Amino acid sequence: MKAWVLERWGAPRQAIHLSTTFPAPTAASLTGSNILVKVSHAAINPVDVHVMQILPSWAPMLPFRPHPIPAMDFAGHIVALGPALLSSSKNKDNLQVGTAVCGCISTPMVVRGHGTLAEYIVVPASLVAVKPPSVTLAQAAGLAGVAGQTAVLVEAETGGIKPGHRVLINGVSGGVGSILLQACKGKGAIVHGICSGANAELARRLGADEVIDYQKSGPVEQFLAGRFRGEGVEEEQYDFVLDTVGGQGLYEKSPVYMKPNGRFVTIDGGPSQGVLPYIMNKLRPVWLGGTPRAYSILLLSPAQRTVQELARWVNDGLVREAVVDSEFAMEEAVEAYEKLQTKRAKGKIIVRVAA
Ligand SMILES: NC(=O)c1ccc[n+]([C@@H]2O[C@H](COP(=O)([O-])OP(=O)(O)OC[C@H]3O[C@@H](n4cnc5c(N)ncnc54)[C@H](OP(=O)(O)O)[C@@H]3O)[C@@H](O)[C@H]2O)c1
Missing domain, CATH: 3.40.50.720 (NAD(P)-binding Rossmann-like Domain)
Incomplete structure (x- = not known):
């Protein structure tokens, strides 16, 4: 699959490169309540750049060889469910193949190569909300993520x-x-x-x-x-x-x-x-x-409670507008990060991963 991979310390232009042969996670490898999501859009955040600038300097000390993939926010469609979700008592939100979901992953997941600038991600069902019907996938990525x-x-x-x-x-x-x-x-x-x-x-x-x-x-x-x-x-x-x-x-x-x-x-x-x-x-x-x-x-640790409350805010009409500054193609993720670094974006910057 296509995925941006973090390779060395520094600014986005030096730190990440687009791989077109990154091994995609498969449905067969899903365990527990994880889901496989085909990412449609990712939203980017200042914290992604912090990770690019700090993380590679610790990488040699980590007990495994990391291939971090940047970005935490996503929206997309479920393509496979982990075995635990096949029983309805464990699948409280009735997630199904094809359900549009949104949310964000944690920084440790970025480090372990589950970042959202990738065509497919494996994510615990507890970190997603069903996409509110009133917003597009691009808007959902911007609303339900870190911000x-x-x-x-x-x-x-x-x-x-x-x-x-x-x-x-x-x-x-x-x-x-x-x-x-x-x-x-x-x-x-x-x-x-x-x-x-x-x-x-x-x-x-x-x-x-x-x-x-x-x-x-x-x-x-x-x-x-x-x-x-x-x-x-x-x-x-x-x-x-x-x-x-x-x-x-x-x-x-x-x-x-x-x-x-x-x-x-x-x-x-x-x-x-x-x-x-x-x-x-x-x-x-x-x-x-x-x-x-x-x-x-405060420091955010993504959780079901927070992503579902955000979805409620949207569904109840409290949050009516997803402020989107701009959208970039998958190949333009570096330009998207450079726009973010100007600190002059008006709202969220979105990358079309596989829309
Ligand atoms: N603790 C956490 O868990 C957590 C989570 C998310 C984000 N953050 C941090 O929170 C900060 C904001 O995140 P964000 O995603 O909202 O960033 P953002 O989208 O880049 O927004 C920052 C906003 O601050 C405004 N701004 C810049 N300088 C200002 C100033 N001197 N006074 C008042 N407003 C100013 C900018 O608007 P103008 O162009 O109008 O100035 C811009 O709209 C970042 O540093 C991020 O790393 C922390």
Whole structure:
């Protein structure tokens, strides 16, 4: 089959090459509740590039010879079911050959050669959802993967967004932010978003009640601190600040614009992969200079609970739009990654694997 294979350390153009003779997994090799999926579309994520840049340097230390295949998000059709799924009691979602499914795999699966820039993948049935009928396969790959499932995780960390909650989303136009925005609005929140002016219209179309252009406002935390100075602003303070960009300043200044019982939730761990922010913001007590607001830093581990909640958001009409920046052919995956690396994509970048 065709598959992009990770061969050496570096930027996508150096790190991956397209194999047309990669051994395809077969139906006969399926065990347990795994399924064989013919991938129609894959969506790509910043984490794929992190893996390309970090992983090959450990590869010689791994106890097996890895042929990592990049990308985690997928949508496609089931072509075979593992033996456990042939009994209806173990096949709760009634998955069948031909069912369109979507979801994402874990990083260890990428390392073991099950990445989604491949025509066929083997994936546990517990990591997929049935594709919502209202979206195409390309849109499903963008919605139900890392971005959508991370949005589910962030929303859950708030304890559940309720009507009237006031929410600020940093990076509101991105893959995660655009889904989070729609879900928070769908649940009745008042949502303010931070993005560049170029994406302000998109954020408004997706429901943002106000958009702050970080390129015009100057440091956003100072802009907000200025706005929230004075009497009677408590009611306007946010219940939650949800950060998809990496906003240490936004957290440290948050007592000015976030309620005392509010929570700051971030998904960006910075260069220390979350270690430093965890120590600074989660462990450091206020008397040692810590910020007196609850702080969470999250790392997605794909799971049935999250992918199915995302599918519910789509089926219930909370998330109506899959924001797709662009689609690339399978042969153009390097160009797709280079577009991702500009950090200027408006929504998800999709690769047509075998559409
Ligand atoms: N912890 C986890 O499990 C997890 C999971 C998924 C993603 N992530 C991380 O989360 C980050 C976002 O992921 P994504 O898939 O949403 O990325 P993305 O699609 O590239 O979106 C990032 C967005 O951030 C906006 N942005 C850039 N600089 C900004 C700034 N200074 N202030 C406010 N907004 C800014 C960009 O919009 P403009 O062009 O308008 O600036 C862009 O739309 C990435 O670093 C990713 O690695 C972590």
